[in-house]
Amino acid sequence: GAVVSQHPSRVICKSGTSVKIECRSLDFQATTMFWYRQFPKQSLMLMATSNEGSKATYEQGVEKDKFLINHASLTLSTLTVTSAHPEDSSFYICSAREPGRNAYEQYFGPGTRLTVT
């Protein structure tokens, strides 16, 4: 149980285009999902927290107009990188949290490698 998927696993796009990454909880309902960014040889940096049906909460320094997050259902959150540039190239990982007694635990997706050319 507690499986989280991400799609696509890899994406290459041209500078100036937008890219959407999907994060799905496959066997549970996730009221809260998190989006992380990981640069090479670095730790995970939390970008934003999204709660189903409400606006995402962005961490300091993360441009909300650049990284659009939508959590429209209890099993799906999307991250859209708008007008992508080479500096947006990174590994993006989502996680999901199940409400209830396991609310302290996050289940991670396999990640999406974004390359902007």
Next chain:
Amino acid sequence: AQSVTQLGSHVSVSEGALVLLRCNYSSSVPPYLFWYVQYPNQGLQLLLKYTTGATLVKGINGFEAEFKKSETSFHLTKPSAHMSDAAEYFCAACMEYGNKLVFGAGTILRVKS
């Protein structure tokens, strides 16, 4: 500010040797603690977690960790390293129930044959 510190960005051990990866946290109350493993270009896999109860926690792949409140530590150990253990390991803490995770910087484990 609450934080997680992993001592040693790189650890190298011989196959069959003891693995010890260090993690200390900074929090006014005991947090929930986690160890994750990440292989190249993959997401995070949970190795083990401490919430309450027994302070020695056993996880997958022969790993275990001990929560020591007096030392604010949660070090990860494995008695005998295997080549397949080579990966990056992250310690993380959830300082409040339902709150976000705080990650350490990660430790890359290298296993020599």
